[in-house]
Amino acid sequence: MKPAPFRYHSPGTLDEALALLAEHGAGAKVLAGGQSLGPMMNMRLAQPDALVDINAIAGLDYVREHEKTIEIGALTRHHAIATSPLVRAACPLLAEAARQIGHYAIRQRGTIGGSLAHADPAAQFPLACATLGAEITAAGAGRTRTIAASEFFLSLMSTALEPEEIIVSVTLPKAPTSEGQAYVQFSRRRGDFAIVALAATVRPDAGGHIDQVRLGVGGATDRPMVLAELADCTRGEKADSGWAARLAKAAYDAVAPIDTPRVPAEFRRELVHVLTRRVLVTALERARR
Amino acid sequence: MDTVDFELSVNGERHAVRAEPRKLLTDVLREDCRLTGTHVGCEHGVCGACTVLVDGRPARACLLYAVQMRGHEITTIEAIAKDGVLSPLQQALHEVHGLQCGFCTAGIVMTFEAYLKENPRPTEEEIRDVLSGNLCRCTGYQNIVEAVLKVVHA
Amino acid sequence: MPKTRFTQIGRAIPRREDRRLLTGNGRYVDDIEIPGALHACFVRSPHPHARIVRIDAKAALAMPGVAAVLTGADLAQWTTPLRVAPPIEGLHPVEMTTLPVDKVRFHGDPVACVIARDRYLAEDAAERVEVEYAPLPAVANADQALAEGTALVDESLPSNLVSEQRFSTGDVFARRREAHRVVESAFSQHRQTHLPIETRGCAALWDEGREHLTLHIGSQVPHPLRTQLAARMRLSESQVTISSLDVGGGFGQKIALYREELTVAAASRHLRRPVRWREDRMENLLAASHAREELCRTRAAVTDDGRLLGLELEILEDFGAYCFYPANYLARVVAMILTGPYKVSDYAFVVRVVLTNKCGSGPMRAPMSITSWVMEGTMDAIARELKLDPLEVRRRNMVAAAELPYTMPTGEVIADITPRETLEAAVTRVEYAQFRERQAAARREGRYLGLGLCSVVESTTYGSRFYKAAGIPGSGHEAAWVRIEPSGAVNASLGLGASGQGYETAFSQVVGEGLGVDPASVRIHLGNTDVAPYGMGSRGARGGTAGGATLFLCARDANEKMLAIAAKLLGFDSSEGLRMVEGKVVREVLGERIDTGISFAQLARTAYLDPTALPAGMAPGLDFSRTYDPPPMTYSNAAHVCEVELDVETGAVRILRYVVAEDCGTVLSPVVVEGQQHGAVAMGLSGALLEHMLYDEAAQNITGSLADYLVATATDLPRFEILPMHTPSRGNPVGTKGMAEGGVMGAIGAISNAVNDALAPFGVVAERQPLSPDYLRSLLRGKTP
């Protein structure tokens, strides 16, 4: 379990990094926290010709507050996100999800940019970002573009990112005080990738009816799924456990999960059902607080 | 394959290293710096045996290339006991039998040396949560948890 | 057993080995510096079953820094094959070459070995070794193995059924006929692996001038390993040294001489260079050694009040592709001790073992781990069927103190055990009756609690007769030496191989006890075959019992000689009344201790440097060695109680409480024993809930990383409550009984019974492990309480 040979670059600026990527083309890979790329390279499942290490680039590691959004630099570590007072206040779902990624040491190195680029369908950040309607900013040689998270994840470990692009930041909407957010996952052990994960935001109106709901499912299919239409249909319903149960059943009917040797599809579907109900109830409770 | 020359700062000591860029920090520590206290149990980030500190933060040495560590300070298990005196955590592990074969121990000590600085008063649940990133096949974890609690309540 | 109370044995002393391990100064195989060593990397089969058509190593050999690419044909010239052919009825003899020559038999089977400057390069080169395979149909499981017209895993055998034994005593058919009910149950345990956190590995140094091989390796059994290695390399045993310093866990995986290690040793001799190999985790998972894949069925004939009249057992074990051990070795122990603490005289079993295209099996901490689950699960099944309380059914069948020693139907004799006492202690601790009330209340709220009982009778310290009957090259005895040096320093050694059991601590206490000195002055030397006496190593929970007793007896011999010298110096006729206490000779007169002014060190000096002062005819020096053959089997026992909560919506199991009352006799070091209890229970729970070495239907291994092979972490395991009990074994000079495997047995049974108790309202029974959420959901699906 040793990586195949590669050339190593540690550019000091984003421009240099982009130039290196442009020069090497698809043979190069960005190296951020190395917590996904490292294992894959050690197992020789990935054998890039060159690594462009972005850790020495200043100014990619931050959490910033704007009027309606917060912006997180691509190199911000999971641990920083999980413990940032700003993220916990403005985007509690993201912090809650971040706390559950892997283990303490993994969260010290792993980055949000790396997690999004890696696009594991069971990972916390892709699901949280897709559900919250985040926008991902990527820099390429000569241009910077913004991609909606809903359009970013294409399939299993494949994204809308071009090989010579680097994610520089993620922008997420701040939660209004009336909104409750929750993230729940089911995994075999603490720190394992989720078998199924659910993310939800619930905003009841003053009369106790559903005003807005966002609901995302991770782990069930080849990418995070946002059940926007299903959720929208429940607008105006009375916000109670009956509503949560109905929406959960609708999610159960709507999601056709993958079947894998260790986890049969039917079990995943049942988890979608149970966890949807649980995540909605929790989010609703939090909205009421 | 081409090697690169670089300097590595480990436990406050500088090491001149010549290695391929792909050489893992675990292997450079163990072979080039001759610090074999950092163990290798999986080389894919799961077992935690290789955990060292990078600028005071725990990191899997098997998921780092040594060449990345230029300009950073690495701390390994060899630097934890000072002048032959075990750290409070090492001492507690000894007193409550928190290690058996000892292969996982360095990674656990390194993780908690850092964690207890961040959170000096964790609950048992928080300790178990952090410890879940280190596999131990011998102890069933109970006495490791006990040792950390002993330090916390000292 | 000596009547005197021990002063050192049984003391809770923190371990002596800790300091080096805590500070990063341990010496595990891979920590040993060997200048100029080359690194080995194995090319492994991607196919479960295929003929090797051609191996082309040209491209690999052309890489600068690659020293050799060795194949099965090379190794066949330099080494002899392993033949496992003990004279056991129903067991077919088998043979394997060092590396496969004609065909591969499982996914991960080594086909060639690349030797290069470093491991990185060796892996690069291994990728360039071209092996052409002609795939064969694969045998993926035991059913396929037995199917008509199936492929043969080992073509020298008439079928894949490599072993079959039957046994019957009494008349189980008659008992069935007269029974009120015949209760049938099934227990299917899944494939697991030992998973020491330190993988296998070795470093071989061939000294061409002295024609001597040194193999650094982490081994549980240094001497038996040396015997095998020497024989298979056609060397004399005097030409081989095994050195095993610190070992990062073994659990049974570091006993056999594996093909990789033999290859590395042969490569070193062939290349005249040191060669080292450090197994990576993927290799360890795919190809080291697996265990535990077996299906058991029982048929219990019972009376209407739950008394056992007759018992029948069937075992079908999937042994994988290669036999490093006689194939019947593991399953036969299950059948032999199944009935444990229960009284029954009519008993029959059939044990069948088949070969499949999977990694070979070996003993894993508690090779008979399934035993207690099978027996205690059968007890629960009887209780369910007859609507009796499971605790009551156990009480009705369990042997009582007055009935001991009791002869099991297989002839095994249990003595000095306390099944009733441990069971009662454990159920009292968990407040059994109150639990049933809490359980009922919880059920009304839609929460499902379960409580599982599991009594364990653990076979330990397998005696010489067992090894002979099992066809294992080895025996039950152990060897030790104790040497008091002229300065009074004490060195001692025995033939065990430590891998975390704290031998240096516990045995220094034993020697200190025997000699009457401070254990801190005793140094235990382990793991080097040139230093240690030829012993049988660490396996089968024998360290404390066989090893401890041997060392104790040896130290007593030393003590006796030293006191004889003291008597001479004091001008007494005999040493009667003299004792060594804390390094000083005292005289006991009417219960008073009088200091004689003679010290341990003074006696040592005299023995070596002033032989003229010794009693007439006494040889100079203080050099003692001794062997000891323990009884055929030593049993210890325990009762486990596990409480769980089952989330019936997700199938998740949470352990709420875990209590063990264990009686392992005299304890050498309570510190070490408690640690072993925790570790064993943890391994059992981890295996029953999480671990699963999974192959797909085509016999491809799909468990190549620790993200797939799930081991329990600190958040999966409860706090263990241990109730220690100490009924000494009268068959042992120190009174110890073996332990450290029973925890696994008890945990597997207790957790399964607890989960089944939680499932009971739904009318379903889990007959399979792991007790994974998706499996439990599959049982619950469509069921209502």
Ligand SMILES: Cc1cc2nc3c(=O)[nH]c(=O)nc-3n(C[C@H](O)[C@H](O)[C@H](O)COP(=O)(O)OP(=O)(O)OC[C@H]3O[C@@H](n4cnc5c(N)ncnc54)[C@H](O)[C@@H]3O)c2cc1C
């Ligand atoms: C034991 C263990 C457990 C884990 N458990 C979880 C878990 O439960 N949940 C979870 O989500 N993750 C888990 N992870 C993975 C972890 O979260 C990773 O940190 C994350 O997936 C990738 O982030 P990284 O910064 O480490 O990226 P890297 O590993 O450095 O890179 C991953 C991929 O992203 C690309 N990349 C990285 N940064 C950028 C960028 N800025 N722009 C463009 N491309 C980029 C790389 O080229 C590479 O292809 C676990 C990892 C380990 C070792």
Ligand code: FES
């Ligand atoms: S060796 Fe690095 S985590 Fe296991």
Ligand code: FES
């Ligand atoms: S002490 Fe052996 S793995 Fe932890």
